[in-house]
Amino acid sequence: MPPQQNSTIPDLTKPASNAYDFFKPPVAVSVGNPPTTFHVNASILCTTSGYFQHMLSEKGAPDKEPPIRLPQHEPAAFNIYLNWLHRGKLFINKPTGKSAKGNEEVIRESFWENILESYFLGSKLDDPDFKDALVDAALLAMLDDDEGVTWYPGRRIRQRLYERTTPGSRMRRLFVHMAASLTNVKELVRPNDDPLQEPLPFLQELQRQLASGEKESTYEMGLACTFHEHRAGEKNCYRAKKTALI
Ligand SMILES: [Zn+2]
Secondary structure, three states, rough: OOOOOOOOOOOOOOOHOOOOOOOOOOEEEEEEEOOOOEEEEEHHHHOOOHHHHHHOOOOOOOOOOOEEEOOOOOHHHHHHHHHHHHHHHOOOOOOOOOHHHHHHOOOOHHHHHHHHHHHHHHHHHOOOHHHHHHHHHHHHHHHOEOOOEEOOOOOHHHHHHHOOOOOOOOOHHHHHHHHHOOHHHHHOOOOOOOOOOOOOHHHHHHHHHHOOOOOOOOHHHEEEEOOOOOOOHHHHHHHHHHHHHH
């Protein structure tokens, strides 16, 4: 009997030319200072990273592959990146749920550090899919709350974001847009005695956002890819690409 059109057996075959090449020896990538060395398949590294595509391309390295060093980045963030490439998920503990009880502050801080370090790494690796997924994870975390306490990131995290990103960063836009919708936004813009200084560009962007009177929900804007970097069109969004893989 010929196969039915609506067969529930999925056709999993793909052209062999699209396969990862496991014949090649893995590439050594040193991350952090002191460095941790990861040995990773080259074609997996090149899946969506413009940086690795350039560094490992035939044209860029005719004789041998250049040593790849990322001293400004965290090994933990690179591990998150490799898991993302292999499994399509962001393995970062969230500051909510039963497992966080009693340790919310520590887990929240660690969550935002992981999100930001991974985001900085995503910029270095020129991987918009990874960055867009991190922005979505940040958006969902900001919408979480625990008994009325929002998980909006604190000032130290906001400082770090502004130190290591440039104007126009989509993560900055998300931080500003969400801040403008907080009920306690005045506490953010009002000078206080906190020895940590609020980043000036953050305050300027926040004031502009508040003055604009724009009221669209941050979630709705996130749904519409406003905080994403990919080229226009839903098919270029990591969300569509991941769905297509299943
Ligand atoms: Zn998108």
